[in-house]
Amino acid sequence: MCPTAITPGETEILLDNWYNAIRLNHVSKAEQAKRRVEAKIDGMMEDQTFMISYTLLDYRHHILLKNLDEAEALLQKVEPFKENFDHSLTYYYYFFQGLYFWTIGQYHDALNFYKKAKKRLEHTKDDVEKAEFHYRIATVYYDLRKSLLSINHVNIAQGIFHKYQEFQNKDADCENLLGVNCIALKQFEDAEEHLLFALDLAQKSDDEELLLLIKYNLGYLYSEQNLSSIAIRYLKDVYKRQFYNPKTLFLLTREYLKTDQPKKAFPILEEGLRVCKEIENTEYFYHLNMIKALHSDHSIEELERIIMDGIKYFESEDLWYFVQEYSERLANIFYNTNNHEKASDYYHLGHVAKDKLFFREALK
Structure with a gap:
């Protein structure tokens, strides 16, 4: 069901069709x-419940289009009425905000809103909406590298989606x-099997963005195995189709730098920084800024400052995978310059981050 409590009829069907799309x-x-x-809409302007439902759906619509400033303005319109929402409207009010914060890379905020939405999920009779919820929260858990939780939720979602052609x-x-x-989880053969199956399914639909996302992830898969030439082939295809996701721009930059192609890497890096500022993606702004610093002629003190700014952000967002990665890179730099005290400090920080990742998964 769409976020509405109006009497079933033509208007509700129209809202349902909009939300399904x-x-x-x-x-x-x-x-x-x-x-x-x-x-x-002219005939419904006096119906407050309808107008709130319409505004919430329009908010979700603008998130789909990545018109985030417009989305935020729409949410402010319904804020004064939230205390009077029924369970259905309250669910969508929180659920859509979770998606908004996920879109801008604020994963903890996204998760908090999803958890609030979950308390109202039992009131929906829409099977597909339950699947949508589990899929979306699984995505956040993946981004927080809570893979076991993510897999649990995505399996629930897929079990439902699979029933609907x-x-x-x-x-x-x-x-x-x-x-x-x-x-x-470093299960690369399984990853390739899932991604190639996803690619086959996506090619049968008309979802171009999904197709490009899967190709990006294939590039990511081969990048993680240091198969840079294959990774670049997939990532270039995604980039040429103007899929300017910050992750694509970061990963293509990284692979070009791995293969000693800085003239190709740096224009894409600068483009990535610009895109991150435009869509307020803080996470990948730090990733790109850090990789830029690692391949620039900074003093070691300035490099340490830039990397630590990023590490502090990742710590605040519970992104321990990246705390470990960048701490170890900084440790190696200090080790290679014979600053063993600093190297030891950053190896220790990387070890702490690794422990946090391990124990967090072990407790799930």
């Missing part, structure tokens, strides 16, 4: 469905998410 990431169909709703691309989404979790 959004859930399927079908931008053109979502735009068409929105126009059909707006053609009927019209949601075949969501089945591909789930295979893709299983694939990247396998990469995080």
